């Protein structure tokens with residue numbers, strides 16, 4: 001049983017907004033708390049050395065202009081390696097702009113269609129009004145998360161529509177989610193998790209962090225004392241669901 005975790009951080013310099021680097025720190029720390037040695041591989045434009053050793057990829061958010069800067073490299077130097085990684089069971093967490101580019105395409109507000117790498121059967125088209133605010137979702141029962149809820153913050157113009165090849169990460173209880181129409185948020189296919197939840201997401205959702213780590217390592221993880229993290233999680237959930245916060 002390996003005692004090492006390798007995290008592949010895609011475009012850490014360009015796709016890293018609204019505190020998304022907090023997800024990297026959370027993955028590192030929760031792996032270390034289990035006695036694992038952790039290595040972070042920053043996979044910027046043109047970089048693919050060591051990508052075959054990655055256990056879990058993180059692909060953060062970015063504005064349209066950053067997405068326009070990275071999509072060609074994603075297609076030309078990363079796509080084949082990421083497809084191989086998916087085949088060998090690596091885990092992925094992709095947030096917002098990163099999530100969109102793991103799909104078939106992201107069409108910007110100017111109508112430019114940026115091709116994605118199609119690891120997730122989703123399509124995204126930028127809408128008029130931005131979706132901005134706190135989000136609470138009820139995670140898909142198949143994921144077995146306890147608590148069922150996930151909390152985060154969204155800020156996107158993209159409207160993402162799910163194809164048959166994915167299940168939603170969850171259903172929206174507060175916020176817009178994928179498109180503000182069908183009540184879905186995020187997408188899951190195998191060990192690939194896409195979501196609009198910034199925040200950053202993982203610090204206040206330790207149960208999702210452990211699910212991703214467990215899939216990446218292909219093993220159960222011993223439980224930790226998550227009372228502090230879940231107190232933060234519940235504070236936001238209760239505030240948002242009680243409607244005590246005026247929009």
Ligand code: GLN
Nearest residue numbers: 061062064096097157158
């Ligand atoms: N540019 C994309 C959008 O506006 C993604 C934004 C983000 O990553 N927060 O939908």
